[in-house]
Amino acid sequence: MAEQTTATPLNSRHRDLKALMAPFGGWDMPIQYEGIIAEHAWCRQKAALFDICHMGEFIFQGDFEAGGLEDVFTFSVKTIPVGRSRYGFLLNEQGGIIDDLIVFRLAEDKVMVVVNAATATNDYAVISQRLKGGAFSNITDQTGKLDIQGPLAREVMVSAFGEQVATIPYFKFITMDILGVEAIVSRTGYTGELGYEIFIPADKVCQLWDLLLKDERVKPAGLGARDVLRLEVGYSLYGSDIDEVTTPLQAGLGAFVNFDKNFVGKEALMKQKQEGVAKQKIAFRVSSRRSPRHHYEILSEGHPVGSVTSGVFSPMLGCGIGIGFAAAGEYPVGMPLTICHERVSMEAVVCELPFYDNGSLRS
Amino acid sequence: MAEMYFTKEHEWVKVTGTTGKVGISEHAAHELGDITFVELPKIGKTVKQFDVLAAIESVKAASDIFAPLSGKVLAVNDELDTTPETVNESAEEKAWMVELEISDSAELKNLMTQDQYNEFLKTL
Numbered sequence: 121m122a123e124q125t126t127a128t129p130l131n132s133r134h135r136d137l138k139a140l141m142a143p144f145g146g147w148d149m150p151i152q153y154e155g156i157i158a159e160h161a162w163c164r165q166k167a168a169l170f171d172i173c174h175m176g177e178f179i180f181q182g183d184f185e186a187g188g189l190e191d192v193f194t195f196s197v198k199t200i201p202v203g204r205s206r207y208g209f210l211l212n213e214q215g216g217i218i219d220d221l222i223v224f225r226l227a228e229d230k231v232m233v234v235v236n237a238a239t240a241t242n243d244y245a246v247i248s249q250r251l252k253g254g255a256f257s258n259i260t261d262q263t264g265k266l267d268i269q270g271p272l273a274r275e276v277m278v279s280a281f282g283e284q285v286a287t288i289p290y291f292k293f294i295t296m297d298i299l300g301v302e303a304i305v306s307r308t309g310y311t312g313e314l315g316y317e318i319f320i321p322a323d324k325v326c327q328l329w330d331l332l333l334k335d336e337r338v339k340p341a342g343l344g345a346r347d348v349l350r351l352e353v354g355y356s357l358y359g360s361d362i363d364e365v366t367t368p369l370q371a372g373l374g375a376f377v378n379f380d381k382n383f384v385g386k387e388a389l390m391k392q393k394q395e396g397v398a399k400q401k402i403a404f405r406v407s408s409r410r411s412p413r414h415h416y417e418i419l420s421e422g423h424p425v426g427s428v429t430s431g432v433f434s435p436m437l438g439c440g441i442g443i444g445f446a447a448a449g450e451y452p453v454g455m456p457l458t459i460c461h462e463r464v465s466m467e468a469v470v471c472e473l474p475f476y477d478n479g480s481l482r483s
Numbered sequence: 484m485a486e487m488y489f490t491k492e493h494e495w496v497k498v499t500g501t502t503g504k505v506g507i508s509e510h511a512a513h514e515l516g517d518i519t520f521v522e523l524p525k526i527g528k529t530v531k532q533f534d535v536l537a538a539i540e541s542v543k544a545a546s547d548i549f550a551p552l553s554g555k556v557l558a559v560n561d562e563l564d565t566t567p568e569t570v571n572e573s574a575e576e577k578a579w580m581v582e583l584e585i586s587d588s589a590e591l592k593n594l595m596t597q598d599q600y601n602e603f604l605k606t607l
Contacts, residue, residue, distance in 0.1 A: 140516075156542040157517040157568070344516075344542060409520040409567065411540055433519035433542060440520075463535070464545065 128173035129264060129325050139342060145237030145359075147174035150342040159345035160435055163311055164479070167270035168341035169332050172317070173325060176240025177263045178233040178247065179226075182254020189231070191384070192250050193223065194368065194377040200225040204292050205306060208376040209368055210235075210243060211385030215392060216364040217371070219243050220356065222308065224293060232259075232304070232319070236358045250384065264325025269315030269349075271480035272337045277305070277316055280331060285316070290482055299324050299331070310346060312353030312479035348432045351441060353481075354403065354473030360414060361401070361429040361443060367392060370445070372401040372473075399426065399445045404457055404468040405475065406440030409433055412468070416461040418444050425449070428459060436476045440466065443473075487575075488551065488591055489600035490533070495575060496551040496583070496594070504579040505551060507539065510604055512574035515541040518567045523559040523580060530554065530583075532590050537580055539570070552590050554583035 125148040134141060139150035150171060152159060162168050184190045184198045195208035202225050210218040219239040224232040235243045244258050268276065277285040281298060285305055288294055293306035301321050309315035320328055332338050347357065356362045356371060367385075368377050369392050377389060406412060412431030417424055426446030434441045442459065455470040485497040485504075493511035496503040512518065522538040530536050536550040560579050563569060570578040595603055 151543075152516065155517050155571075157519075348542065409540075410522075411519065411542075411545065413545065433540070463547075464538070 126174075128171055129322050130171045130173065130329055133326065133329060134171065137340060139340075144343055145174055145239075147237055149174060150340070152342040152344045153340050156342070156344035156348060157435055159339065159341035160348050162339045163270045163313060163341055163345060163349055164436065165271065167268055167272040167276050167315075167335075167338045168311075168345065169329070169338050170267040170269065170341055170343075170346055171329070172265040172267050173263075173322065174237035175265055176235040176237060176243065176258070176260045177265070177319065178235070178244060178256065178258050178260075179230065180233065180251075180254055180256050181230045183229065184231075184254075186252070187254030188250055188252035189254065191382045192247055193221070194383050194385070195223075196378055196381050197223055197225070197231060200231075202227060203294065205308060206291075209373075210246060211367070211383065211389075212364055213385060213388065215367040215369075215385040215388035217358070217362045217366055217368065218246055218364060220358055220362060224304065224306065226295070226304075238359060262322050264320045264322040264328070266318045266320070266325065266328060266332070267309055267315060268318070268332060268338065269309045269311040269313045271314055271483070273313070273315045276332065276335050276337050279335060281305070288316075299327050309481075310355060311349040312355075312474065312476065312481050313349075314480040314483050347430075348434070351430050351432050351443070352434050352436055352474065352476040353479060354443070354475060356443075357430055366399075366445070367397070369393065370397045370399050370401065397448055400448050400451075401443060402426070402446050402451045403443045403471055403473045403475065404441070404459070405437065405471045406442070406459065407467045407469070409439060410464070410466040411440045412442035412444075412459045412466065413461070416442075416459050416464075418446055419458040419460060420446075420455070422458075425457075431459075434475060436478075440468075441475045442468070487597055488594035489597070489603075490549060490551050490594060491603065492549050494549055494551045497579070498585065498588070498591070501585050501588075502557060503552060503554070503583050503585050505536065505548075505581045505583060506579045507548060507570065507574055508600070509574045512570050512578075515539065515544060515546065517542045518570040521563040521567045521570065521580060523561065523563065524556050526556050526559060528556045529586075530556070532593065539567075548580065550583070551594055552583060552588075553586045555586065556581055557584050558582040
């Protein structure tokens with residue numbers, strides 16, 4: 121019954137805060153503290169702090185081309201400027217997504233790869249197999265990660281760590297001294313709000329958590345709120361919306377695939393590009409407050425066309441929202457759909473992503 | 484003072500004469516988390532004891548609400564259409580969902596009293 125889970129360094133902090141805990145990706149994680157709706161609102165209005173220590177971090181050091189790293193992902197690593205990061209995929213030979221990840225260019229010859237928790241062990245094995253040289257290490261256990269997200273995140277960070285944080289642009293990062301150790305502060309996140317991801321040695325993460333929570337503009341938020349926040353802005357969740365049998369082209373994420381370079385899975389994607397995809401991602405908005413949920417069926421004019429992969433009640437829109445996959449075809453904005461599961465049936469219309477586009481992300 | 488009875492599925496019914504107001508317990512509301520939607524039945528609908536009466540959704544889950552007693556729906560609390568969060572704030576008072584005309588009060592023997600329900604919660 122009890123799933124074997126790993127605790128992050130902040131586990132006792134979460135328990136002191138009476139968080140509802142649950143297993144996620146092999147880790148014992150906080151789902152909510154005060155409540156998902158309240159934490160979601162705090163993130164959209166103030167600044168929310170998330171324990172993201174469960175995510176995986178790897179370091180590659182060496183020659184990107186000779187070491188084989190340049191061909192591992194769907195994007196070029198060598199063209200990422202130092203101090204910038206890039207989002208993309210690790211694919212299998214069939215073009216299926218083994219993981220979605222971000223690569224941080226730390227130095228001329230050094231990158232950090234940040235991956236999902238549940239997939240980290242497999243990712244590390246797959247990448248290791250594909251490399252031909254260089255030094256590759258898994259630093260997940262030694263690395264703490266906190267995300268601070270929300271329109272007040274910059275003011276909070278400047279109060280805590282000084283003006284140098286204020287000027288970091290979106291998808292750039294700096295390395296700086298925090299609590300006497302070297303930390304990475306990156307203008308990235310998973311909420312659609314202005315925010316930072318902070319990577320710090322694991323033995324300092326409790327101190328950093330306490331420091332940031334002393335600021336009354338900051339409250340902790342759990343993975344429940346994080347899931348609502350990310351879906352409102354249309355971000356995919358690995359394991360729900362994307363997986364090893366879904367390609368970036370099917371998932372509408374072709375923008376993160378660079379066909380001008382080599383990568384594992386390229387042939388399969390080229391073929392899919394020519395022949396067309398068998399399934400495609402669609403987004404829809406429900407006409408009531410009902411939530412579509414994972415595995416609910418999607419119907420068009422009474423015929424099943426696909427199934428829901430993510431759905432929530434959106435506090436920002438005041439209705440249910442969802443994304444799912446449907447048989448290839450035309451799904452114009454405004455097209456009516458029915459979402460069904462057992463006794464539950466809800467009317468919906470196809471819409472564009474993101475559902476919510478008024479966040480402070482790029483401010 | 485109306486008598487309050489509970490089901491094992493965490494519905495309550497407050498009986499006044501031949502009518503009863505129905506809702507879900509504070510325990511259930513807490514377990515569900517933030518309530519985002521309540522589906523209420525049509526007025527006039529008749530239900531048997533333990534049949535599906537209504538539905539409720541939270542950020543985390545979707546659940547059915549079962550009729551604690553057989554009867555006919557006399558009224559519904561349609562304020563919950565726009566403010567379902569009332570269930571979190573006042574599950575056993577303001578967030579009544581359905582008023583039933585009770586068709587067989589002998590069915591009360593299948594329900595728990597407040598004290599029995601409190602004991603039942605300790606076993607969960």
